[in-house]
Amino acid sequence: MVPRPVAILLAGLWVAASVALGTLVVALGYEFYAWQDRHSELQDRARLVIARAEQIATDSRIALRAIARLKTVPCSPEDLAELRIIAARTTQVLDIGRMHDGKVLCDGARGMARGTVLPATTILRADGAAFWPQVQIFGDPRIHVSALARDGVIVFSRPRAAGELLDDLDRAEVAGWTRAGDLIFRRNGTPGRLVGAEHARANYAGFWNDHGIRSCASASDFCVEIAEPAPAALTRMSTTTGAVLLTAGSALGFGGLSLVWSRNASRRSLSRRLARAIRKDQINVHYQPIVRLSDRRLVGFEALARWHPPSGGAIPPDDFIPVAERDGLLPALTERVVSRAISGLAPLLAGSAEVYLSINIGVGSLFDPELPELLDYHRLRYGVDRSRIALEITERDTGDIERIGEAIRSLREAGYRVFLDDFGTGYSSLAYLATLPIDTIKLDKLFTRSADSAFVPALVLRQVSHMVATLGLKIVFEGVETEEQAQALEELTPGAVGQGWLFGRPMPAHEALTLAFA
Numbered sequence: 001m002v003p004r005p006v007a008i009l010l011a012g013l014w015v016a017a018s019v020a021l022g023t024l025v026v027a028l029g030y031e032f033y034a035w036q037d038r039h040s041e042l043q044d045r046a047r048l049v050i051a052r053a054e055q056i057a058t059d060s061r062i063a064l065r066a067i068a069r070l071k072t073v074p075c076s077p078e079d080l081a082e083l084r085i086i087a088a089r090t091t092q093v094l095d096i097g098r099m100h101d102g103k104v105l106c107d108g109a110r111g112m113a114r115g116t117v118l119p120a121t122t123i124l125r126a127d128g129a130a131f132w133p134q135v136q137i138f139g140d141p142r143i144h145v146s147a148l149a150r151d152g153v154i155v156f157s158r159p160r161a162a163g164e165l166l167d168d169l170d171r172a173e174v175a176g177w178t179r180a181g182d183l184i185f186r187r188n189g190t191p192g193r194l195v196g197a198e199h200a201r202a203n204y205a206g207f208w209n210d211h212g213i214r215s216c217a218s219a220s221d222f223c224v225e226i227a228e229p230a231p232a233a234l235t236r237m238s239t240t241t242g243a244v245l246l247t248a249g250s251a252l253g254f255g256g257l258s259l260v261w262s263r264n265a266s267r268r269s270l271s272r273r274l275a276r277a278i279r280k281d282q283i284n285v286h287y288q289p290i291v292r293l294s295d296r297r298l299v300g301f302e303a304l305a306r307w308h309p310p311s312g313g314a315i316p317p318d319d320f321i322p323v324a325e326r327d328g329l330l331p332a333l334t335e336r337v338v339s340r341a342i343s344g345l346a347p348l349l350a351g352s353a354e355v356y357l358s359i360n361i362g363v364g365s366l367f368d369p370e371l372p373e374l375l376d377y378h379r380l381r382y383g384v385d386r387s388r389i390a391l392e393i394t395e396r397d398t399g400d401i402e403r404i405g406e407a408i409r410s411l412r413e414a415g416y417r418v419f420l421d422d423f424g425t426g427y428s429s430l431a432y433l434a435t436l437p438i439d440t441i442k443l444d445k446l447f448t449r450s451a452d453s454a455f456v457p458a459l460v461l462r463q464v465s466h467m468v469a470t471l472g473l474k475i476v477f478e479g480v481e482t483e484e485q486a487q488a489l490e491e492l493t494p495g496a497v498g499q500g501w502l503f504g505r506p507m508p509a510h511e512a513l514t515l516a517f518a
């Protein structure tokens, strides 16, 4: 018994750990969600900027192509009118002009420009076009434009028409550039940090890092980058959100740990109760008949463990056998089952009727060096011959097949029959059939049930039956529930035996004896 102060301290630590763990999980979830949310928002922004840049490029191309088709005298009133019309037909081009020798001669909006000289540009594109991301050109320092010139034509658009879509990102460094690394626009941050040696880098953001979105247009020579620090979302959340997170985290942590604890506690308690039931000989055995399919003659009984705790109800073997296997209780359980199983059917087994008793032996018991002695002790008490006992081996582990083989060989040499149980399920595989010295396989219910159908298990059933016959083994079909299944199985494997609810459910010893002696 743990002293009360220690128990209180442990309970306090338990609650604190639950709350801390749950809160951490919820906080990490929140952080990840907030990061993802912002990241996809920034990606959407980058897509918008790219779309705008592509539209400017397309509009400029359309304008240049249209002007190339004009037959008007450059800078004539008709020509200027055409330039205005072409610009008006686009959404992104502001104005179009004619130029010569680096000078703008005229443009649609202002007419004759009296030879405005353009500054030198560093951006020369592969198609021979020159590009000015931002230039003051109409003699008015308040007017800046972006300009693209080729073949004596210059197309003006709004400067930073794409970059302005990022103007509200206060904390972000943003930049747009050509694939060659020439800067088109930049805001915030150290000049050259985003563009330059690193301009070929792909998106570089990862969880916990700053956001780093880098994207290039497919139809124009334009790339954009957005770099934004990602401070922990938790430091920015409101008190209400914090309170909700803390409550949710505490509930989650407490609920989760309580669930783990209660599952472990119930397993521990099942194991303790099982150990006590074995000690107090409260594990009973029921017998299920095994019959020859052709004439339904009884050939054997399978002993199946039953646990009815004195407190009421029944705990199924599928629940307590795995616990026995896991907690090393299987040898003790097998000892009780062997004792009960043989004594219960002793009058039948010691007699002359050729009926056998099959007993389940898990691998944990198969390796028990005392198993042969245990079997001999109980059978000799009642004068039962070894040939009247079959041992059903169930392998629930991928275990040591050679060791299993040795154990089976020595039991068979001693005169016991050995059945391979649940054949066709998880672990009981073809490798076992080829390696283990067994004389009978018990084919799992899954296949038996398909006997009168055309489903895939039915095909497997046919192949396995054929293979078993070829290997000179015998077969017991498990889980026969209908007359149709029994007939189909008998046709498939003449002389086979079966077990299932059609022939009888597991029953207590006195009913089994009545059935056998009827």
Ligand SMILES: Nc1nc2c(ncn2[C@@H]2O[C@H](COP(=O)(O)O[C@H]3[C@@H](O)[C@H](n4cnc5c(=O)[nH]c(N)nc54)O[C@@H]3COP(=O)(O)O)[C@@H](O)[C@H]2O)c(=O)[nH]1
Residues within 6 Å of the ligand: 288, 302, 303, 304, 305, 306, 316, 317, 318, 321, 337, 360, 361, 362, 394, 421, 422, 442, 445, 478, 479, 480, 481, 499, 500, 501, 502, 506
């Ligand atoms: N190591 C040991 N394992 C044991 C022991 N006793 C039982 N077991 C294993 O537990 C599993 C479940 O057994 P149980 O709930 O007793 O179910 C058996 C039959 O009742 C059931 N069955 C039989 N016929 C039918 C049927 O027509 N339909 C249907 N749905 N179920 C049927 O099958 C179980 C027998 O299976 P098997 O042993 O494979 O022949 C089970 O794996 C037992 O092996 C024990 O003492 N030790």
